[in-house]
Amino acid sequence: MSEERILAGLDEEQREVASNLSGPMCVLAGAGTGKTRAITHRIALGVHSGVYVQQQLLAVTFTARAAGEMRTRLRELGAPLVQARTFHSAALRQLQYFWPQAVGGSIPQLVDHKAPHIAEAVRRLRLSADRALIRDLASEIEWAKVSMLTADSYVKAAEGRARVGDLEPQTVARLFSAYEDVKKDRVLIDFEDVLLLTVAILEEDPRILGEIHRQYRHFTVDEYQDVSPLQERLLKLWVGDRNELCVVGDASQTIYSFTGATPRHLLEFSKTYPDAKVVRLIRDYRSTPQVVQLANKLLESRRIERNMPDADVRWPQPLHLVSQRESGKTVEFKEFPDDEAEASSIAARIKDLVDHGTSARDIAILLRTNGQTEAYERALSAAGLSYQLRGGERFFQRNEIREAMMLLRAAAKTRSGEPASGTVAELLMSIGYSAQAPESGGATRERWESLSALVTLSEELGDATTEGPAASLGQFVAEMEARAATQHAPQVEGVTVASLHSAKGLEWGAVFLAGLSEGLLPISFAKDQAGYDEERRLLYVGITRARDFLHLSWSLARTPGGRAHRTPSRFLDGLRPQKARMRREDDAAGSASLSRSAPRAKARGPVRCRTCGKVLDTPAERKLKRCLDCPASYDEALLDALKAWRLETSRAAEVPAYVVFTDATLMAIAEDSPETMEALSRISGVGESKLERFGEQVLGILKEHVAE
Structure with missing residues (x-):
């Protein structure tokens, strides 16, 4: 394949990427700018010009789907022997090959899921944990391991991190240690161990490291903003003292910080390699100008959250994308009275798109959490639409x-x-x-x-x-x-219902971003500037998944007839039209739900702290009616009694404790000490259904406490 044929069809910046074959290179590539095209053509040109030997180049990315797509493109470009793998896949292959000579015997069995082994660790320590807590423990252990922490070093590193359930960091460290003991007793390793053990072998055995250096001479790393400290350490071992490394990424798409990912390595690449070639890809071929303009505006309108201890956290200058497509449909913003009305209306809108020729597999509903999917499953089924869920088990x-x-x-x-x-x-x-x-x-x-x-x-x-x-x-x-x-899974025919995190790297013709209200996006446990920034980037990723049609919506209440206490996401300020209000749909599905809904509550003024009088900013503060750092006025014994009741109730229902009431709601109840159902209903977080289920029990606890 000739050089001109390989470079044909590339734009000026993509051609610059593909034509520079030697030395370090950093490609800053915005969403939809053709980064995979640029780097695969670079590899193909290097192979056909003799600069690269196919078997001596390793291309690494973060998902099996992306690696499979890269392999397919390289085959089409005449470079079928180039290895395109995920970090874990490449490391596992090396570990399996070198284990007999480095350690001896057979490699331990790789576990698919941590949950059963964490549950065993919980039992060994005679603790209790529901499925949600075990899942959270698995995520925390993964974060600790990719951050190269041990059980001993975890406690100090966990300072300032969100608690795992109600567990103290010392307890999490003990569970971390017990989990490692369970694996050792059963001769097992997990996915993080694959990276840790590969790093250990390469660091401890110069002969094996030399063999890796002879095998691989050139490296390409996609989605470089998502590398963890552990993956970066492994990459440095692979590269050694050479500089044949091409990295590609976009700091504005860093959405996995909770797993240890950091864009620092991408942003500081030019410091690590002062002679690196830096190319910016900003021509967006995916989305219409309307979608691209909204995405740009979202990043450019980033604000400093007040009273945040890390308000000076770094915000890299975002890439300003320029759409290469013709003008398209106006972005839609809609407000609904409740979740059911929102889901029904979106299903009806999708039905209309499908009836007019849009393929169901080219439509997605993206949500902040997996727990929001149920309403959309029901609505799509009622509309006779097939759908698929993403983000679950492989x-x-x-x-x-x-x-x-x-x-x-x-x-x-x-x-x-x-x-x-x-x-x-x-x-x-x-x-x-x-x-x-x-x-x-x-x-x-x-x-x-x-x-x-x-x-x-x-x-x-x-x-x-x-x-x-x-x-x-x-x-x-x-x-x-x-x-x-x-792990190259087949596509499923049907509307995709997915979390925003699992939508990364994908695209659809029509995208519905639903549930965009405070407490959901940004999520309620975003407590600092870094957390709010990550939530903003998550919305940016969602917006840039859309090619032709984009619909953003939120609801004012969770259930039909419930109190309309929700507000649109702060990220929509300045983006949505002033009169983006709920419009009653003509379709039966939408109107049936809307007819049952209560009228929207009147707008109220700012909520002020009951102690110091300052205007409150966060949902948790507004719920408590005081600043988080102002002294609490509740009785600790009363709060303990409420928490004990919540724990017993959640265990009986086999649900996480926060599903009954969040800590902030319990504190608000303890501080207000309502004496009637009506007074209890006025507390934020006590909706109609919870009032009906738990109201009498809560009032009973309050009455008993007063009597004592």
């Missing part, structure tokens, strides 16, 4: 997929030559697949979506094309085995 590790693969492998032994199209659907019917989607949601729906994805792929591969004959069952099974090895 596709090939789902029980139904493992069961399906076992079935298909067995069938392929006797029916290998039969066409994949039709045969796969027939076989999967024996384990629950049907042509029609189930009406129910949750696990039943997820199982059907997984099996449906296999059927859809079998039909796509099973259709004869000009490039070759239709795939047989045997060939389909082989394709699925190859995809499982690289």
